[in-house]
Amino acid sequence: MIKGNIFICALASIVLAWGCDKIEANENGLYEEYAGSAITWSEGTSITTNAGKRVFLEKYTGPKCPNCPTADDSIHSAQRQFGNRLVVVAIHDYSSFGRPLGEIDLRTEKGDNWSSYFGVRNAGSYPSAIINRMHNDNTFDLFMPTTVLSDKIANALTSALSINMEVTSTLTANTTTIDVNIEFIQKVTDSLTLTIFVMEDSIIAPQTMPNGSRNQDYVHNHILRDVVTDIWGIPVYADGHEGSRRKAELKYTIKPEWNKEHCHIVAFVSNAATREVLNVAECKLSDNSEQFNE
Amino acid sequence: MKRILLTLASLVLSFGVMAQNTKTLPDNVSVKTLDGRTVHTSVIQNEGKPIIISFWATWCKPCNRELNTIKEVYEEWQEETGVKLVAVSIDDSRSASRVKPHVDGNSWDYEIYLDQNQDFKRAMNVVNVPHTFVINGKGEIVWEHTSFVEGSEEELFEIVKKVAAGEAVNQ
Amino acid sequence: MNARADILYTNGPFSAGLRFEAYQKPMLGFDPRYEGQGIANYFASYQNDKLSVTAGNYYEQFGNGLILRSYEDRFLGIDNSLFGFSVNYRPWDGVTLKGIIGKQRFYWEYGKGFVRGLDAEVALNNIIKSWTESKTRITLGGGFVSKYEDNDVTIISRQNEYALYKLALPANVGAGSVRMELSHGGWGLQAEYAYKSQDPNEQNHYIYKNGDALFVSASYSQKGFSANLQAKRVDNMGFRSERNPNDKTGQMLYINYVPSITKQHTYAFLSMYPYATQTTGEMGLQGDLMFKLKKETLLGGKYGTDIHINTAVITSLDTSTIGGMGTDGYTSPYFGPGDLYYGDVSVEIARKLSGKSKITATYGYVVFNPIVEGHAGHLHHNNIIVCDYTYKINKKNVLRMEAEWMGSDSKYDVLVDDKRCGDWVMGLVEYNFTSAFFISLSDQYCYHDGIGNYPNVSIGYTRKASRLQIGYGKQREGIVCIGGVCRQVPASNGLTFSLTTSF
Numbered sequence: 001m002i003k004g005n006i007f008i009c010a011l012a013s014i015v016l017a018w019g020c021d022k023i024e025a026n027e028n029g030l031y032e033e034y035a036g037s038a039i040t041w042s043e044g045t046s047i048t049t050n051a052g053k054r055v056f057l058e059k060y061t062g063p064k065c066p067n068c069p070t071a072d073d074s075i076h077s078a079q080r081q082f083g084n085r086l087v088v089v090a091i092h093d094y095s096s097f098g099r100p101l102g103e104i105d106l107r108t109e110k111g112d113n114w115s116s117y118f119g120v121r122n123a124g125s126y127p128s129a130i131i132n133r134m135h136n137d138n139t140f141d142l143f144m145p146t147t148v149l150s151d152k153i154a155n156a157l158t159s160a161l162s163i164n165m166e167v168t169s170t171l172t173a174n175t176t177t178i179d180v181n182i183e184f185i186q187k188v189t190d191s192l193t194l195t196i197f198v199m200e201d202s203i204i205a206p207q208t209m210p211n212g213s214r215n216q217d218y219v220h221n222h223i224l225r226d227v228v229t230d231i232w233g234i235p236v237y238a239d240g241h242e243g244s245r246r247k248a249e250l251k252y253t254i255k256p257e258w259n260k261e262h263c264h265i266v267a268f269v270s271n272a273a274t275r276e277v278l279n280v281a282e283c284k285l286s287d288n289s290e291q292f293n294e
Numbered sequence: 295m296k297r298i299l300l301t302l303a304s305l306v307l308s309f310g311v312m313a314q315n316t317k318t319l320p321d322n323v324s325v326k327t328l329d330g331r332t333v334h335t336s337v338i339q340n341e342g343k344p345i346i347i348s349f350w351a352t353w354c355k356p357c358n359r360e361l362n363t364i365k366e367v368y369e370e371w372q373e374e375t376g377v378k379l380v381a382v383s384i385d386d387s388r389s390a391s392r393v394k395p396h397v398d399g400n401s402w403d404y405e406i407y408l409d410q411n412q413d414f415k416r417a418m419n420v421v422n423v424p425h426t427f428v429i430n431g432k433g434e435i436v437w438e439h440t441s442f443v444e445g446s447e448e449e450l451f452e453i454v455k456k457v458a459a460g461e462a463v464n465q
Numbered sequence: 466m467n468a469r470a471d472i473l474y475t476n477g478p479f480s481a482g483l484r485f486e487a488y489q490k491p492m493l494g495f496d497p498r499y500e501g502q503g504i505a506n507y508f509a510s511y512q513n514d515k516l517s518v519t520a521g522n523y524y525e526q527f528g529n530g531l532i533l534r535s536y537e538d539r540f541l542g543i544d545n546s547l548f549g550f551s552v553n554y555r556p557w558d559g560v561t562l563k564g565i566i567g568k569q570r571f572y573w574e575y576g577k578g579f580v581r582g583l584d585a586e587v588a589l590n591n592i593i594k595s596w597t598e599s600k601t602r603i604t605l606g607g608g609f610v611s612k613y614e615d616n617d618v619t620i621i622s623r624q625n626e627y628a629l630y631k632l633a634l635p636a637n638v639g640a641g642s643v644r645m646e647l648s649h650g651g652w653g654l655q656a657e658y659a660y661k662s663q664d665p666n667e668q669n670h671y672i673y674k675n676g677d678a679l680f681v682s683a684s685y686s687q688k689g690f691s692a693n694l695q696a697k698r699v700d701n702m703g704f705r706s707e708r709n710p711n712d713k714t715g716q717m718l719y720i721n722y723v724p725s726i727t728k729q730h731t732y733a734f735l736s737m738y739p740y741a742t743q744t745t746g747e748m749g750l751q752g753d754l755m756f757k758l759k760k761e762t763l764l765g766g767k768y769g770t771d772i773h774i775n776t777a778v779i780t781s782l783d784t785s786t787i788g789g790m791g792t793d794g795y796t797s798p799y800f801g802p803g804d805l806y807y808g809d810v811s812v813e814i815a816r817k818l819s820g821k822s823k824i825t826a827t828y829g830y831v832v833f834n835p836i837v838e839g840h841a842g843h844l845h846h847n848n849i850i851v852c853d854y855t856y857k858i859n860k861k862n863v864l865r866m867e868a869e870w871m872g873s874d875s876k877y878d879v880l881v882d883d884k885r886c887g888d889w890v891m892g893l894v895e896y897n898f899t900s901a902f903f904i905s906l907s908d909q910y911c912y913h914d915g916i917g918n919y920p921n922v923s924i925g926y927t928r929k930a931s932r933l934q935i936g937y938g939k940q941r942e943g944i945v946c947i948g949g950v951c952r953q954v955p956a957s958n959g960l961t962f963s964l965t966t967s968f
Contacts, residue, residue, distance in 0.1 A: 019609060019611040019637060019639035019641075019662075020611055020635065020637050020638055020639030020662035020663075021616075021635035021636055021637045021638070021662075021663070022635070022662065022663065023633050023634075023635050023663055023673065025673070025792075025793070029787070029788070029792055029793065030622070030623070030630075030788075030791045030792055031632060031633050031663075031665070031673045031791050031792070032622045032623065032630040032631060032632055032633055032791045033630065033631055033632075033633045034629075034630060034631075035619060035621065035629040035630055035631035038624075038629050039624070039629075109713075230621070234624065235624070320475070322478075322512035322513070322514065322517060324553070324561070328648070329590075329602040329604075329646075329648045330588060330602060330603075330604035330646035330647075330648065331559060331588040331590075331591065331602075331604065332561045332586060332588070334514060336514065351951070352729075353728075353729040353730075353731055353944060353951070354731070354946065354950075354951040355731055355946045355951060356946060356949045356950060356951060357951065386530070386536075386722075386724065387526075387529035387530050387534075387722065387724040388724040388725060388726070388729060389728075389729060390529075391653075391655050391682035391684065391693070391695065392682075392684070392693050392753060394648075394653055394684065394686060394691075395653075395684045395685075395686040395691030395692070395693045395753065395755065396691065396755070397686075398651065398686030398687055398688060398689075398690070398691050399686060399689065399690060399691035399755030399756070399757075399771075399773075400755075400771075401688045401689050401757075410526060410529075410530075411524055411525065411526035411530075411534065411536050412524075412536065412537075413524065416524070417473070419471060419473070419930075419967035421539075421932075421952075421965045421967075422932065422950040422951070422952050422965065423950065423951060423952075424949075424950065425930075437929070438929060438930045439900065439927070439929060439930070440927060440930060440932055440950060441900050441925075441927045441932065441948060441949030441950045442900060442949045442950075443863045443897040443899070443900045443903070443949045444855065444857050444863050445857065445860055445861060445863060445899060445900075446899065446900040446949075448860070449899070449900070
């Protein structure tokens with residue numbers, strides 16, 4: 001009986017010893033540790049060549065969505081029409097339309113979170129698009145990106161320009177240094193966030209076509225690969241007065257399975273509360289073609 | 295119409311297989327008594343006489359109907375065959391503390407056990423409640439049935455009488 | 466389609482089993498991550514009367530489950546079995562010691578966290594010789610569960626212009642509980658108290674507050690009468706085996722189980738606004754009373770009348786916020802109730818009218834706060850009346866009819882889904898031929914806006930341990946009692962085919 005008791009006490013004390021960790025709060029009552037400086041904010045530069053308003057178009061799509069190729073055609077026309085005034089990203093989510101038909105999986109969890117937030121994943125139809133994450137009363141202004149597309153883009157381009165943006169990417173091996181410049185043309189008092197993501201063009205993967213057949217060699221463009229910042233952006237540290245300029249610099253390592261030659265970096269600034277996009281900028285992952293062979 | 299039926303069809307299939315020489319009542323599954331002791335199912339004994347095991351829950355109306363209907367004839371059954379009814383409650387911690395009041399409130403005279411985490415239910419491959427078993431004097435499961443409607447208790451008693459008389463039960 | 470096959474093999478003290486599951490397009494109500502098929506559960510175990518050792522998947526519960534409950538409910542798609550080792554040791558009669566270690570099932574994978582635990586339970590009347598025959602019976606128990614998850618994970622809590630700060634995460638989170646069960650003749654008292662160490666996770670928004678829960682149940686019963694009172698308070702007791710960033714895990718990976726103390730109603734309208742425990746914080750009371758009006762009295766009628774009264778009220782905690790992520794979160798006074806989450810009162814009267822017929826009439830009043838389901842809104846107040854009548858035509862044929870009505874002021878709320886359309890009426894007719902065959906027709910209709918019509922026809926055939934049930938129509942999720950059995954069902958629309966058998 002005593003032996004049994006000793007055995008039980010020993011076992012219990014072993015379990016209790018590694019039972020739980022107690023974290024001490026720091027002097028501010030916070031349970032945190034320094035995690036390094038990932039983003040450096042500094043004084044920005046004036047933007048000249050890439051100044052002006054651009055429009056951000058997000059399309060929620062998927063390989064099992066038969067109406068999506070038609071939307072892609074409309075978007076191609078819009079890109080020819082608006083040139084670099086239009087920045088497009090295509091997002092595959094975890095809906096049944098987003099399920100891959102082959103081996104290449106273009107879905108991202110962060111994209112799926114966006115899809116749920118904007119009301120596409122649970123209640124929307126596919127394809128659904130949204131321009132500059134604008135609201136219409138209480139809901140996001142989702143629409144089918146076919147016939148109304150160029151009107152909506154033209155309309156969005158006419159709204160007032162509050163900030164200019166420019167983004168550059170310098171690639172060394174698999175890590176890029178991303179620089180985003182923001183110039184305030186008008187005074188902005190709202191809290192802003194900066195979101196940066198990576199997208200890839202010319203991915204060959206199967207797609208369901210409008211007639212129900214499957215195109216094994218469909219060319220998927222501007223596919224969201226990863227969001228570099230938090231999915232709702234990092235806070236923009238600026239006082240927002242007219243004429244001020246801010247620059248954010250950070251590093252990001254791309255995944256080896258992406259084709260570097262076809263990747264682009266996109267940065268956009270949005271209103272922290274309403275999510276509406278003020279302006280967007282895009283650049284290739286690297287302008288230096290030598291980088292692609294490493 | 296057919297296409298609609300097919301696209302809306304949902305299917306549930308469930309098979310349980312127990313492989314042994316003859317199916318016997320497992321004797322090492324832990325259950326709790328109404329006064330809080332944990333015991334093994336080996337305590338379910340009736341000195342060689344038949345045993346009825348009925349799985350039930352406080353929220354299961356047909357189970358309550360079964361146990362209330364048998365209550366009215368239980369004394370006669372016991373006199374004639376010496377049968378004992380063991381009622382195993384699968385109520386989980388939401389309602390387990392109400393099992394004893396429920397049993398007393400209904401004036402049941404059965405032997406009650408609590409199977410809070412459904413270990414006994416799993417070991418006996420029970421899916422829906424009520425599920426009733428008849429065990430013979432050797433601890434073998436000779437008959438089982440799921441569901442109860444008024445009148446089923448008579449069929450149950452026929453089986454119990456056969457088991458008490460030592461006859462084989464044809465399932 | 467959901468299919469499942471359980472195989473159990475026993476040979477003396479050894480047993481082994483496995484379960485094959487297939488979900489080809491999981492049914493409505495089942496998480497789509499179940500899609501696929503394979504062996505979902507397998508184990509081997511040795512059991513004698515003192516020792517039981519299991520390797521593989523197993524289920525276990527400590528006490529009421531406040532610190533550990535690994536269980537499965539196939540109709541709800543819940544299965545958080547532990548995969549590892551489990552030991553149950555009974556050195557002396559009345560003493561049970563348990564030790565477990567394992568990872569939890571997460572659809573077709575396992576969670577990242579490692580769970581280990583110890584539990585001891587002692588029935589004092591078996592240990593203390595002089596108490597063996599005592600009328601007072603006491604059982605004491607206590608357990609400890611700890612979870613290990615790699616804390617080399619960066620969760621950014623805060624950033625400013627110059628630096629990022631990440632949470633200092635605990636790799637080991639522990640929870641302990643003590644419990645007691647006392648009974649003396651018709652009196653009973655059960656209590657359990659659980660405490661959880663710092664557990665910042667997605668669900669509690671990464672606060673470092675400790676968690677605790679208290680459950681108390683007191684009852685008195687004798688033949689024909691019972692009274693029961695339950696009280697509980699739960700604060701930050703969601704205990705999962707993963708911190709769950711991105712809120713992926715839904716209902717899976719819970720290590721513990723915090724029971725709700727509302728009555729599990731089985732009539733359709735009484736259970737239309739079911740209350741689910743808010744593990745982040747709630748407190749409540751439940752009272753239950755059962756008594757009989759004796760037969761051959763004025764009120765009792767010829768055969769006697771059974772009366773069952775139940776009431777429950779659950780509120781949130783009265784919290785004062787300290788901060789968000791990375792802080793202690795909030796404080797709340799122990800006895801201060803917050804906003805009403807749920808309240809109900811139900812009175813059920815059951816009477817046998819003659820040798821052939823029985824009737825049960827129930828009145829219920831339910832108050833429901835939609836915040837429990839995640840959306841803000843006014844409280845819903847519902848009045849419900851149920852009438853359940855059974856008529857035994859002869860020895861083999863039984864007819865059962867049920868009529869329900871619900872008047873709800875939820876119709877004045879913004880239309881969220883068809884449940885909010887307000888007033889409902891329901892009729893059900895069920896014909897049973899012995900216990901082998903049944904057919905039932907029912908319809909639930911919302912007559913305020915005409916939206917929401919749930920017709921359903923079901924037929925079933927039962928033979929020995931096999932049961933076949935085919936239903937067509939719309940069905941809500943909940944406990945459904947037709948054709949002589951009660952089961953928890955997920956929502957469905959269309960043709961439902963269910964076959965269960967064991968051999």
